Amino acid sequence: MSAMLRALWGCRGFVLGSVRREFQSKYRNTMLGAAWTVLNPLAMIVVYTVIFSQVMRNRLPGSESGLSYSIYLCAGVLTWGLFAEIVGRAQSMFIEQANLIKKISFPRIALPVIVVLNAGLNFAIIFGLFTGFLIVSGHFPGWVFLAIVPVLLLQVAFAIGLGLVLGVLNVFFRDIGQFFAIFIQFWFWFTPVVYPVAILPDAIRALLVWNPLAAMVMAYQSVLVYGRGPDWASLAPAFIAAVLLCLLGLRLFRRRVGEMVDEL
Amino acid sequence: MGAITVSGLGKAYKQYPTRWSRLAEWLSPSAAPRHRLHWILRDIDFHVAAGEAVGLIGINGAGKSTLLKLISGTSQPSTGSVHMEGRVAALLELGMGFHPDFSGRQNVYMAGQLLGLRIDEISELMPSIEAFAEIGDYIDQPVRVYSSGMQMRLAFSVATARRPDILIVDEALSVGDTYFQHKSFERIRQYRRAGTTLLLVSHDKQAIQSVCDRAILLDGGRVARQGPPEEVMDYYNALIADRENAQLRTTAHADGKVQTISGTGEATVSAIALFDADGAAVEVVDVGADVTLQVTVTAHAAIPRMVLGYMIKDRLGQTMYGTNTDLQQMPLADVAAGRQVVYRFRFPMNLGAGSYSVATAIVSTDTHLVNNYEWRDLALVFTVVNMRRPHFEGCAWIEPVIEITHP
Numbered sequence: 001m002s003a004m005l006r007a008l009w010g011c012r013g014f015v016l017g018s019v020r021r022e023f024q025s026k027y028r029n030t031m032l033g034a035a036w037t038v039l040n041p042l043a044m045i046v047v048y049t050v051i052f053s054q055v056m057r058n059r060l061p062g063s064e065s066g067l068s069y070s071i072y073l074c075a076g077v078l079t080w081g082l083f084a085e086i087v088g089r090a091q092s093m094f095i096e097q098a099n100l101i102k103k104i105s106f107p108r109i110a111l112p113v114i115v116v117l118n119a120g121l122n123f124a125i126i127f128g129l130f131t132g133f134l135i136v137s138g139h140f141p142g143w144v145f146l147a148i149v150p151v152l153l154l155q156v157a158f159a160i161g162l163g164l165v166l167g168v169l170n171v172f173f174r175d176i177g178q179f180f181a182i183f184i185q186f187w188f189w190f191t192p193v194v195y196p197v198a199i200l201p202d203a204i205r206a207l208l209v210w211n212p213l214a215a216m217v218m219a220y221q222s223v224l225v226y227g228r229g230p231d232w233a234s235l236a237p238a239f240i241a242a243v244l245l246c247l248l249g250l251r252l253f254r255r256r257v258g259e260m261v262d263e264l
Numbered sequence: 265m266g267a268i269t270v271s272g273l274g275k276a277y278k279q280y281p282t283r284w285s286r287l288a289e290w291l292s293p294s295a296a297p298r299h300r301l302h303w304i305l306r307d308i309d310f311h312v313a314a315g316e317a318v319g320l321i322g323i324n325g326a327g328k329s330t331l332l333k334l335i336s337g338t339s340q341p342s343t344g345s346v347h348m349e350g351r352v353a354a355l356l357e358l359g360m361g362f363h364p365d366f367s368g369r370q371n372v373y374m375a376g377q378l379l380g381l382r383i384d385e386i387s388e389l390m391p392s393i394e395a396f397a398e399i400g401d402y403i404d405q406p407v408r409v410y411s412s413g414m415q416m417r418l419a420f421s422v423a424t425a426r427r428p429d430i431l432i433v434d435e436a437l438s439v440g441d442t443y444f445q446h447k448s449f450e451r452i453r454q455y456r457r458a459g460t461t462l463l464l465v466s467h468d469k470q471a472i473q474s475v476c477d478r479a480i481l482l483d484g485g486r487v488a489r490q491g492p493p494e495e496v497m498d499y500y501n502a503l504i505a506d507r508e509n510a511q512l513r514t515t516a517h518a519d520g521k522v523q524t525i526s527g528t529g530e531a532t533v534s535a536i537a538l539f540d541a542d543g544a545a546v547e548v549v550d551v552g553a554d555v556t557l558q559v560t561v562t563a564h565a566a567i568p569r570m571v572l573g574y575m576i577k578d579r580l581g582q583t584m585y586g587t588n589t590d591l592q593q594m595p596l597a598d599v600a601a602g603r604q605v606v607y608r609f610r611f612p613m614n615l616g617a618g619s620y621s622v623a624t625a626i627v628s629t630d631t632h633l634v635n636n637y638e639w640r641d642l643a644l645v646f647t648v649v650n651m652r653r654p655h656f657e658g659c660a661w662i663e664p665v666i667e668i669t670h671p
Contacts, residue, residue: 014377021374025365103356105337106378172286258340262277 001250007107015110019117041126045133048073068225071139074130075224076193076217078123079152083159083213084184085119090163091180094171098264108257112167116160134224141227151219151230154242158212161245168252171260191217212238265350266314266429266461268335272344273308275330276301301342304330305485308344314429317462319472319493321500322482328465329434331482332356335463336432350429350461353379355420364408368399368418371407375422389425396451397421398444413441420448430461449475473497473649497548497647527638531567531626534604535560536644538622549613550651551661557609557644561626567599567637572607573625574643578618578659590629614661617650 008015027036049070093111094101101108134140170176191213197205208214215238219230278299280286285298305327312318320328333339335346336354362371372393376386394403397417402410410418424431431452452475456462466472472479472493479496481489489499539556540546549555561572573588589595589607599605622644628635653661 010380011377013382014374017374017377017383021363021366021370025363102338104378105354173283259278261339 004107004109008109008113011107011110014106015113015117018110018114019121022114022118023121037122037125038129041129044077044126045070045074045130048077067137067139071134072196072221072225073194075220076191078127078130079155079217079220080188080191080193080213081126082119082123082152083155084188085122086116086156086159087163087166087180087184089115089119090160091166091170091177093163093167094260094264095174095177101261102264108260109253112160112164115163116156119159120156141223144223144227144229147229148220148223151216151223151235154235154239155213155216157246158216158238158242161242161247161249164249164253165245168249168256168260171263172256187211187213190214192221193217209237212241266459267347267349268312268430268461268463269347270308270310270335270344271347273305273331273334273341273346274303274343275305275327275334275339276303276342278302303485305334305482308487310480310487310490312461312463314349314461315456315459316478317456317464317476319476319479320463320465320482321467321472321479321496322488326482327485328482329356332432332434332463332465348430351380351426352430352432353423353428354432354434355423356432356434362407362415362419365406367406368397368403368410372403372418372422375419376425379423379426381426385426393418393421393425396425396447413444417444420444424448424451424455427455427458427460429459430463431455432463434465435467494548494649527626527636529638530565531561531563531570531599531637533559533624533626533638533640533643534562536622536624538644538646546646548647548649551613551615551617551648551653552663553613555611555613557611557622559607559609559624561605561607563599563601563603563605565601567628568597569628570596570599570605570637571627571629572605573627574609575623575625576615577621577623579620584615584620584659588625588627590627613648615648616656616659616661617648618659619645619647621645 023037027033030036032039049067052069052073090112093115094108097111100106131140131145166176166180190208190211192200192208197208197214197218200208215231215234219235222228222230278286279302280289280299289298308331310318320331322328330339332354333356334341335348336352336356337346338354338356363374366374369390372390373383373386376389377383381389397403397414397420399410399414399417402414403418407415407418433452449471452462452464456475462475464472464476476493478490479493480487481496481500489496536557536559537545538547538549539558540549541554546555557574559572559574561570563570571588571590573586573590575586576584578584596605621642623639623641624643625639626637628637650656653663
């Protein structure tokens with residue numbers, strides 16, 4: 001483990017360089033360049049706000065503010081986006097970087113780190129904008145806002161643990177990638193992102209205990225919409241799942257990393 | 265710093281009968297393995313001392329590239345181990361994983377970071393990298409618009425920007441033009457003198473013989489021979505020649521006729537060899553050395569008039585020289601069936617370094633169009649190397665006497 005960390009530290013230049021290059025490459029050959037990094041998420045926030053709160057006049061039950069549903073939606077959609085980006089990129093990272101892996105000897109563990117940093121950077125931009133919007137519109141929840149930091153860390157750990165497991169398996173069984181693309185759609189709608197959890201029938205709501213993402217998304221909503229700290233106890237299963245996934249992912253990665261090169 | 269020790273190295277790929285077999289194997293770890301091992305390399309043992317230059321040769325598929333991948337750490341061995349000391353720069357395949365959408369300059373940074381250089385070190389080396397690659401303004405263009413030669417130039421320049429303790433070069437260099445090949449070999453030689461250990465894979469006999477202290481021949485995934493480059497090259501040539509003949513024989517059996525050997529077959533070449541001045545059979549000849557080409561012809565029927573011709577061709581098939589016994593006014597008349605005739609052609613090997621082949625023709629006049637008893641391409645393959653002369657260009661050895669006056 002410490003050898004892995006040392007190797008990672010040794011190639012930190014490559015990791016940071018890759019993050020920067022990947023960020024740049026998204027807007028390569030565009031005329032507005034970096035402006036798109038802001039415009040894209042901004043458009044998304046505006047769409048959710050305008051469509052849902054103004055056009056559809058959606059209201060959260062028990063809330064007076066016209067913006068509350070938009071905030072509810074953004075709290076879920078943005079954090080779900082972080083999760084989906086990490087898992088989605090991680091499950092294909094080894095396949096996408098096959099060229100590099102086959103030609104150059106470098107610590108392969110750098111790849112998941114690059115995925116996390118990249119997704120984190122994208123998330124920081126859009127979430128920063130969202131936070132700015134909260135402050136401007138007077139919906140900033142105050143100190144309780146800091147409670148989302150541990151939840152975010154938990155979510156990232158869960159996502160990369162899962163992503164690493166899927167990423168390694170995907171090299172050997174390409175069906176994994178196809179399957180997960182379908183699975184995550186069902187997962188999204190089984191998580192109270194767009195709808196309030198209250199509208200679910202009791203039988204289904206009981207099943208949400210088995211969805212670690214539901215607990216995390218609800219924690220964000222609790223902080224950002226209602227200004228209440230998360231229900232920490234509800235996050236315990238997610239925490240256990242994250243630890244187990246990270247351990248499983250690392251174990252799988254270390255056992256199969258050599259074979260992976262032959263398979264790409 | 266710079267020693268490489270390879271012990272008991274082996275590499276096998278797992279082959280599963282179906283896609284499901286792997287899953288079955290993974291899910292039931294207690295059960296017997298469901299894969300077959302396909303061995304690419306086996307029992308490779310050698311040691312390269314610091315500062316030594318070793319050439320790795322072998323036909324395609326002998327396992328050279330796999331061995332380099334194991335040594336450079338790109339791929340992991342199935343058995344055995346590789347131990348290396350010092351900073352390693354490996355130029356495995358073309359492009360070193362360049363990202364096509366980024367400029368050459370950005371790729372230099374990325375490749376440099378992968379080689380373990382810091383950003384400021386790369387910035388410092390950048391001018392010399394640009395200068396060595398000689399790709400001009402292309403350095404700021406995306407790599408996708410580069411030619412393969414340009415990619416190779418840049419890759420080589422980055423990999424060798426800083427003298428490594430160990431330099432591993434795959435056949436990548438052969439992509440470049442002659443000018444750059446020379447330039448890069450000059451740099452390799454220079455690093456060699458400074459103490460870099462070199463491991464070079466090449467089909468270019470000249471490159472191996474001029475740069476390396478030792479050669480290792482891989483055949484069928486095993487070390488077939490190692491020793492002085494000349495000796496190993498000789499053995500390698502014999503191996504190739506054997507393979508070529510074997511191929512000829514198989515084709516001959518398959519459809520009764522061979523493409524490269526044509527003719528009526530009333531007389532055939534039964535033996536052909538090249539001998540040096542001491543009478544020893546050779547496959548590698550020094551420029552300007554006196555050699556004898558000995559051709560034994562067996563007549564299978566009575567031949568009223570027999571002429572033997574030969575042509576020396578370079579590896580591109582261009583004829584360097586050709587003659588026959590009709591042009592030399594030495595035709596044989598009335599050769600009886602069953603007779604053997606031995607021809608000896610003595611000449612100095614005034615050819616430039618390179619690989620050459622000999623084609624023979626047994627005819628009745630000065631062309632093979634009247635009676636073509638046998639035409640045999642690639643009857644003999646040999647290599648000319650420059651061992652004693654100063655370096656020169658071209659495929660002919662035309663030594664001048666130089667006179668410089670200051671009137």
